[in-house]
Amino acid sequence: MTSPLSNCGRGQLLYKKAKQLIPGGTQLLSKRPEMFLPDYWPAYYERAAGADVWDLDGKRYVDMSYCGIGSTVLGYSDPDVNTAVKTAIGRGNMCTLNAPEEVELAELLLDLHPWAEMVRFGRCGGEAMAVAVRIARAATGRDKVAFCGYHGWHDWYLAANLKKDDALNQHLLPGLDPAGVPRGLLGTALPFHYNKTKELQEIVTKHRKELAAIVMEPMRDQEPTNDFLQAVRKIANETGAKLIFDEVTSGFRVNTGGVHLKMGVEPDIAVFAKAMGNGYPMSAVVGRANVMQAAQKSFISSTYWTERIGPVAALATIKKFKERNVSKHLILIGGLVKSAWLNAAKKCGLKIHVGGLDPLAHFRFEGPEGQEAKTLFTQLMLERGFLASTSFYAMLAHTPAHVQEYSRALRKSFAVISNAMSDGRIASLLKGPVSHSGFARLT
Numbered sequence: 130m131t132s133p134l135s136n137c138g139r140g141q142l143l144y145k146k147a148k149q150l151i152p153g154g155t156q157l158l159s160k161r162p163e164m165f166l167p168d169y170w171p172a173y174y175e176r177a178a179g180a181d182v183w184d185l186d187g188k189r190y191v192d193m194s195y196c197g198i199g200s201t202v203l204g205y206s207d208p209d210v211n212t213a214v215k216t217a218i219g220r221g222n223m224c225t226l227n228a229p230e231e232v233e234l235a236e237l238l239l240d241l242h243p244w245a246e247m248v249r250f251g252r253c254g255g256e257a258m259a260v261a262v263r264i265a266r267a268a269t270g271r272d273k274v275a276f277c278g279y280h281g282w283h284d285w286y287l288a289a290n291l292k293k294d295d296a297l298n299q300h301l302l303p304g305l306d307p308a309g310v311p312r313g314l315l316g317t318a319l320p321f322h323y324n325k326t327k328e329l330q331e332i333v334t335k336h337r338k339e340l341a342a343i344v345m346e347p348m349r350d351q352e353p354t355n356d357f358l359q360a361v362r363k364i365a366n367e368t369g370a371k372l373i374f375d376e377v378t379s380g381f382r383v384n385t386g387g388v389h390l391k392m393g394v395e396p397d398i399a400v401f402a403k404a405m406g407n408g409y410p411m412s413a414v415v416g417r418a419n420v421m422q423a424a425q426k427s428f429i430s431s432t433y434w435t436e437r438i439g440p441v442a443a444l445a446t447i448k449k450f451k452e453r454n455v456s457k458h459l460i461l462i463g464g465l466v467k468s469a470w471l472n473a474a475k476k477c478g479l480k481i482h483v484g485g486l487d488p489l490a491h492f493r494f495e496g497p498e499g500q501e502a503k504t505l506f507t508q509l510m511l512e513r514g515f516l517a518s519t520s521f522y523a524m525l526a527h528t529p530a531h532v533q534e535y536s537r538a539l540r541k542s543f544a545v546i547s548n549a550m551s552d553g554r555i556a557s558l559l560k561g562p563v564s565h566s567g568f569a570r571l572t
């Protein structure tokens with residue numbers, strides 16, 4: 130289906146230009162307009178504050194979607210974090226000497242995670258995961274990594290697709306191509322599925338003496354069943370592999386710190402990013418001293434890991450998290466949105482599946498036209514003033530009133546989708562092409 134780009138806003142025109150200048154158009158797959166509403170997603174923002182976003186045409190939307198791709202857990206442009214950051218900027222963000230706030234942040238993270246004794250810092254999630262895997266490899270002198278879930282763009286992880294280029298398909302992002310990843314890494318990243326202890330055991334049977342790490346999110350979409358986390362911990366103990374919990378997205382949502390604190394299983398390393406800096410780049414690799422000391426055997430070092438804004442933003446964010454009991458609010462708002470999805474779907478007879486931790490909620494339209502329905506949902510909600518997709522990442526800035534407004538728009542949009550689905554008319558209601566569901570080369 131062709132679409133007249135002339136009436137789709139300045140954001141789309143800029144994005145067209147971006148694709149000529151920037152391979153793939155954006156720096157993050159999840160921010161590609163094609164992932165939401167090809168040709169019509171506003172694509173760029175002029176300003177964002179609280180839960181509000183203004184596009185390049187000055188249109189205001191309430192963000193009920195990925196909210197800074199899960200990074201702005203307090204809300205956009207949080208005044209308390211901004212004040213702390215502005216003070217840091219005033220005092221000089223960079224220097225030949227180190228920023229003292231990183232020691233304060235290390236102490237705070239260790240207070241929150243009493244099983245751990247040492248911390249290294251980075252600025253991004255995937256990067257911190259690469260640091261954690263390097264430390265585990267250095268600590269064990271082994272190469273192989275058993276993993277489940279998505280962990281970023283680095284070679285250690287994409288190596289899984291060297292063997293079978295669909296190995297990662299069921300680990301969040303389908304279609305990831307390992308082009309450019311050295312073939313020498315073939316067989317070093319071994320996938321298993323969440324809650325499938327047997328799959329991990331099979332990996333252990335073949336690679337027991339070579340396993341450096343077991344890498345996974347302690348929880349994301351599903352609850353652990355049959356003491357899965359305990360079983361993984363036991364396997365790590367028996368093999369000597371280091372257990373790395375990726376809390377890049379799950380951390381600082383349902384409690385102040387890692388979700389693993391609520392699940393009764395302690396890793397050897399936990400990795401944080403996203404929410405801990407409320408939109409300012411910051412990540413942390415938190416671990417047991419005997420494992421973390423191996424960082425000294427390897428060379429892990431980068432200039433901008435020493436700047437000041439990141440730790441200052443994290444200290445201000447975590448302080449507010451504690452003072453305002455932010456996780457309680459995120460759970461409440463996420464739970465309300467999940468109920469709104471279920472109620473609206475029930476009312477019009479639409480079949481959906483709802484899942485995820487309450488603050489990281491998502492749903493899926495059932496049936497063969499699921500992707501078309503998802504695209505139409507985004508289109509209809511955009512027309513009603515919401516940035517919306519099939520995921521909702523709650524922020525402190527979201528109020529029950531936001532959810533009420535959203536629910537009204539949701540009911541109307543679901544009714545349209547339900548009617549169109551029963552008549553097989555979904556595609557004909559789309560103004561542009563169907564959204565992408567994974568990685569694809571853009572032209």
Ligand SMILES: Cc1ncc(COP(=O)(O)O)c(C=O)c1O
Nearest residue numbers: 253254255279280281375377378
């Ligand atoms: C669990 C998990 N690990 C790692 C990453 C990568 O983090 P980043 O995009 O900051 O590199 C993500 C990002 O979505 C994630 O969800």
